[in-house]
Amino acid sequence: MRTHTLSVLVSNKSGVLARVVGLISRRGFNIDSLSVGTTEHPDVSRMTIVMAVEDERVIEQVVKQLNKLIEVYKIVELEANAVNHEMLLVKVSCTDSTRSAVIDITNLFRGHIVDVSPDSVTIEVTGGRQKIDSFSAMVSSYGIIEMVQSGQVALGRGSRSINEKKRPALAKHKG
Amino acid sequence: MAGEPRSRETGATELTGAQALLKSLEKLGVDTVFGLPGGAILPLYDPLFDSDIRHILVRHEQAAGHAAEGYAVATGRVGVCIATSGPGATNLVTPIGDAYMDSVPLIAITGQVKSTAIGTDAFQEADIRGITTPITKHNFLITHAEDIPAALAEAHHIARTGRPGPVLVDVAGDALRQVVPFVWPEKITLPGYKPTVSPHAKQMSSAARVLAAAERPVLIAGGGIIRARAAKELKAFVEATGVPVATTLTAKGVFPSTDPLYLGMPGMHGTVAAVGAIQRADVVLAVGMRFDDRVTGELSTFAPHATVIHADIDPAEISKNINADVPIVGDARKVLAGLIDRLEGKKLQDLSSWHEYLQGLKDRYQVAKERSADGTLSPQWVIERIGEKFGPDAIYATGVGQHQMWAAHLLPVDQPNHFLTSGGAGTMGYCVPAAMGAKVGAPDKVVVGVDGDGCFQMTNQELVTCALNHIPVKIAVINNSALGMVRQWQSLFYNERYSHTDLNSDQLPDIPKLAEAMGAVGLRATTETEVDEVLARAAEINDAPVVMEFVCEKDAMVWPMVAAGTSNDDIKIARDMAPNWGEDEL
Ligand SMILES: Cc1ncc(C[n+]2csc(CCOP(=O)(O)OP(=O)(O)O)c2C)c(N)n1
Numbered sequence: 001m002r003t004h005t006l007s008v009l010v011s012n013k014s015g016v017l018a019r020v021v022g023l024i025s026r027r028g029f030n031i032d033s034l035s036v037g038t039t040e041h042p043d044v045s046r047m048t049i050v051m052a053v054e055d056e057r058v059i060e061q062v063v064k065q066l067n068k069l070i071e072v073y074k075i076v077e078l079e080a081n082a083v084n085h086e087m088l089l090v091k092v093s094c095t096d097s098t099r100s101a102v103i104d105i106t107n108l109f110r111g112h113i114v115d116v117s118p119d120s121v122t123i124e125v126t127g128g129r130q131k132i133d134s135f136s137a138m139v140s141s142y143g144i145i146e147m148v149q150s151g152q153v154a155l156g157r158g159s160r161s162i163n164e165k166k167r168p169a170l171a172k173h174k175g
Numbered sequence: 176m177a178g179e180p181r182s183r184e185t186g187a188t189e190l191t192g193a194q195a196l197l198k199s200l201e202k203l204g205v206d207t208v209f210g211l212p213g214g215a216i217l218p219l220y221d222p223l224f225d226s227d228i229r230h231i232l233v234r235h236e237q238a239a240g241h242a243a244e245g246y247a248v249a250t251g252r253v254g255v256c257i258a259t260s261g262p263g264a265t266n267l268v269t270p271i272g273d274a275y276m277d278s279v280p281l282i283a284i285t286g287q288v289k290s291t292a293i294g295t296d297a298f299q300e301a302d303i304r305g306i307t308t309p310i311t312k313h314n315f316l317i318t319h320a321e322d323i324p325a326a327l328a329e330a331h332h333i334a335r336t337g338r339p340g341p342v343l344v345d346v347a348g349d350a351l352r353q354v355v356p357f358v359w360p361e362k363i364t365l366p367g368y369k370p371t372v373s374p375h376a377k378q379m380s381s382a383a384r385v386l387a388a389a390e391r392p393v394l395i396a397g398g399g400i401i402r403a404r405a406a407k408e409l410k411a412f413v414e415a416t417g418v419p420v421a422t423t424l425t426a427k428g429v430f431p432s433t434d435p436l437y438l439g440m441p442g443m444h445g446t447v448a449a450v451g452a453i454q455r456a457d458v459v460l461a462v463g464m465r466f467d468d469r470v471t472g473e474l475s476t477f478a479p480h481a482t483v484i485h486a487d488i489d490p491a492e493i494s495k496n497i498n499a500d501v502p503i504v505g506d507a508r509k510v511l512a513g514l515i516d517r518l519e520g521k522k523l524q525d526l527s528s529w530h531e532y533l534q535g536l537k538d539r540y541q542v543a544k545e546r547s548a549d550g551t552l553s554p555q556w557v558i559e560r561i562g563e564k565f566g567p568d569a570i571y572a573t574g575v576g577q578h579q580m581w582a583a584h585l586l587p588v589d590q591p592n593h594f595l596t597s598g599g600a601g602t603m604g605y606c607v608p609a610a611m612g613a614k615v616g617a618p619d620k621v622v623v624g625v626d627g628d629g630c631f632q633m634t635n636q637e638l639v640t641c642a643l644n645h646i647p648v649k650i651a652v653i654n655n656s657a658l659g660m661v662r663q664w665q666s667l668f669y670n671e672r673y674s675h676t677d678l679n680s681d682q683l684p685d686i687p688k689l690a691e692a693m694g695a696v697g698l699r700a701t702t703e704t705e706v707d708e709v710l711a712r713a714a715e716i717n718d719a720p721v722v723m724e725f726v727c728e729k730d731a732m733v734w735p736m737v738a739a740g741t742s743n744d745d746i747k748i749a750r751d752m753a754p755n756w757g758e759d760e761l
Pocket residue numbers: 574575576577578579601602603604626627628629630631653655657658659660661
């Protein structure tokens with residue numbers, strides 16, 4: 001299994017997300033994570049799609065099929081070293097005796113306490129998959145009341161944007 | 176439209192959304208539409224009453240869709256069908272899906288409930304955009320009248336360019352009624368849509384190199400060559416290179432069946448020559464085809480010795496099912512013309528022993544046209560006779576089933592766009608409405624449907640439409656009293672347990688009477704002499720639709736056959752009978 005991160009520029013119109021997700025699931029492909037939001041350009045949204053596949057041909061098909069959608073403008077597969085972050089909000093139960101330990105762990109991971117109550121703290125942590133996983137492992141012994149995780153968002157390193165990228169993912173697969 | 180009010184600010188003509196839609200169609204050169212009205216689409220039907228656009232009122236929306244497909248294939252233009260919201264729109268789903276599978280350029284216009292009612296389960300509301308998303312090339316939901324002209328222009332452009340396909344335009348009732356200035360888009364801006372038409376030079380050179388070295392090459396020609404209008408280039412390519420040609424079901428007619436290098440159809444019911452050539456080829460050149468499972472059989476053993484050159488305008492088809500050693504994205508015409516150029520002056524291999532070998536297969540294994548023992552009509556014999564009578568100038572449409580496969584093997588179709596059939600979807604009921612649409616589009620052509628008794632009972636109501644609108648199609652019903660193709664599978668794979676495939680169509684319906692009741696001429700033949708009489712009679716009638724019922728034997732089977740999921744190498748020419756490949760001749 002290799003994880004692929006696709007950055008997809010799409011038209012910022014209603015129904016585009018449904019088209020993208022519908023296409024991927026209809027063709028039997030599995031998404032690990034998907035997030036979508038606006039960009040510096042008001043008519044364009046950017047999706048980050050993370051998929052783990054055994055067969056490289058699957059990712060090639062996903063890219064090609066997505067490219068056929070009229071409202072998909074561009075697809076770029078980000079390099080493995082891209083900045084790839086997600087956010088975790090977790091509500092951890094604590095007492096007067098355990099609270100400081102939980103806060104210590106949070107500081108260690110450069111997280112933020114975003115809410116406190118007499119018997120819980122809510123923590124926000126952002127970062128890569130590994131960091132998020134280790135953080136939740138660390139606090140789980142105190143008792144996780146509830147948690148929620150965002151999808152991953154990713155940007156390539158360096159000063160260039162995917163708009164300038166000469167070789168969109170399709171070109172790579174088109175031959 | 177004269178005397179239209181004008182907008183005070185822009186000077187543009189003020190039109191209702193409905194008028195704007197019709198004006199857009201006119202600007203796009205659409206002169207014929209097939210449809211059936213209802214509440215949500217009524218605002219469009221009102222100005223349609225006075226319009227120059229010819230509207231053919233069908234009896235079922237499915238038929239409007241198939242008729243638009245038949246029209247599109249026969250004319251090479253975009254077919255247009257119209258339906259109301261809810262059930263009208265969902266009745267279009269089958270032909271839209273059919274057009275999607277066979278890359279037929281189609282615009283489906285549907286009325287939608289008014290924009291403020293969308294999402295409330297209003298009367299006759301269906302999310303037709305959601306429903307058709309997986310089976311359209313693109314679709315639109317229009318809720319503002321001013322968006323109508325651009326949507327139609329874009330729909331037309333998307334439907335006919337690149338890999339053609341169906342586009343649905345769903346228009347809310349209030350958008351049809353709203354009055355706005357008519358603004359026709361100067362140019363179409365679709366930043367996310369740029370089909371690759373010109374093939375990559377490097378890939379073309381590799382393809383030429385591979386072809387020049389080929390000793391046992393075969394070309395599999397797909398329907399894409401018809402859509403690309405590249406029959407001439409195909410012929411020239413074969414003349415220049417001597418590469419033998421197989422045509423897939425949807426490509427029938429793109430290459431003359433009389434040419435010595437024509438091998439017939441590949442696939443599940445392909446000819447021994449076509450299937451044998453592919454399995455022995457050292458190079459497969461596939462153009463405008465998509466390696467459907469009905470063509471490949473078991474994938475892992477398909478063309479096991481071949482270097483595969485795959486050219487298609489849709490990059491997603493390349494290496495989807497069969498890995499392409501030389502992938503080429505581009506228009507079939509440019510690909511074929513480009514290959515001819517690149518091979519010019521190149522020394523090619525001597526293909527004569529390959530040609531001889533394939534000619535041997537062709538001679539030994541012609542498609543069986545056995546006559547039945549008990550004197551009942553053989554369906555193959557009847558279909559061949561139909562072809563002899565109406566000849567290669569007629570346009571043929573088929574249903575889906577055994578008769579379709581026999582039609583594919585036996586009808587003399589030697590021109591593109593003269594064989595209309597439902598390939599990828601296999602839609603029973605396609606024949607009658609598709610024939611109707613073809614005749615509307617090509618009124619000077621004789622249009623002959625070869626239908627099954629099962630298929631005919633799905634959409635024959637359109638004979639009324641044909642009779643009332645003076646659309647004199649000729650429909651031959653191959654009546655074997657059964658859902659024959661399914662029955663064949665039961666014979667071969669389900670121990671002859673004929674669960675619900677006997678239609679009893681020898682008893683009911685009385686097909687000639689049914690035809691007569693709908694204003695068509697109804698004829699029946701049960702003997703070979705009657706067949707010729709019926710055909711002669713049908714050929715004479717040009718002012719009314721004709722239905723010819725041919726009462727045929729039930730047990731005839733389509734051969735050759737590669738059973739589903741097995742290898743092409745296991746092709747049978749009759750039950751438990753493998754061909755003698757005569758491999759030592761190779
Ligand atoms: C709409 C639809 N329903 C079911 C099928 C499955 N099917 C394929 S061929 C066939 C039999 C068609 O019978 P008929 O029209 O009499 O043709 P025959 O095979 O007898 O020539 C059926 C039921 C289909 N292709 N399409």
